Amino acid sequence: MAKARIAPGSPRAPRPALTGAGSGGSGRGGLFGYLRGVWEELKKVVWPARDELMRMTGIVIATVILFAVLVGAADYLLSLGVQRAITQQAAAATAAPAPTTAPLTTAAPTAVPTAAPTVSP
Numbered sequence: 001m002a003k004a005r006i007a008p009g010s011p012r013a014p015r016p017a018l019t020g021a022g023s024g025g026s027g028r029g030g031l032f033g034y035l036r037g038v039w040e041e042l043k044k045v046v047w048p049a050r051d052e053l054m055r056m057t058g059i060v061i062a063t064v065i066l067f068a069v070l071v072g073a074a075d076y077l078l079s080l081g082v083q084r085a086i087t088q089q090a091a092a093a094t095a096a097p098a099p100t101t102a103p104l105t106t107a108a109p110t111a112v113p114t115a116a117p118t119v120s121p
Contacts, residue, residue, distance in 0.1 A: 029036075048056065
């Protein structure tokens with residue numbers, strides 16, 4: 001069954017109040033009731049046997065080591081590339097010819113300044 005669409009701007013019906021564990025902890029006895037519920041849920045968990053736990057722990061440790069090596073190798077290769085790019089840029093900057101420091105000479109103006117124009121009435 002599809003929900004009825006409400007037009008934007010129209011008032012909504014108030015939501016019903018939540019009961020039980022979602023009402024601030026007062027539904028099942030507060031903190032003590034919460035901890036009792038946690039304990040009951042933990043009793044339902046099927047814990048792995050020791051050999052299965054050791055096998056899964058070994059897989060996790062091996063995976064972490066593998067990814068650490070992969071990330072470390074990628075970091076090392078990228079740092080080599082950046083270092084090479086920086087040294088090439090520095091070498092190109094020092095190999096460029098330095099600009100001359102000779103003073104620039106300007107030619108003297110050849111035109112003689114004229115008198116200001118006069119305005120005739």
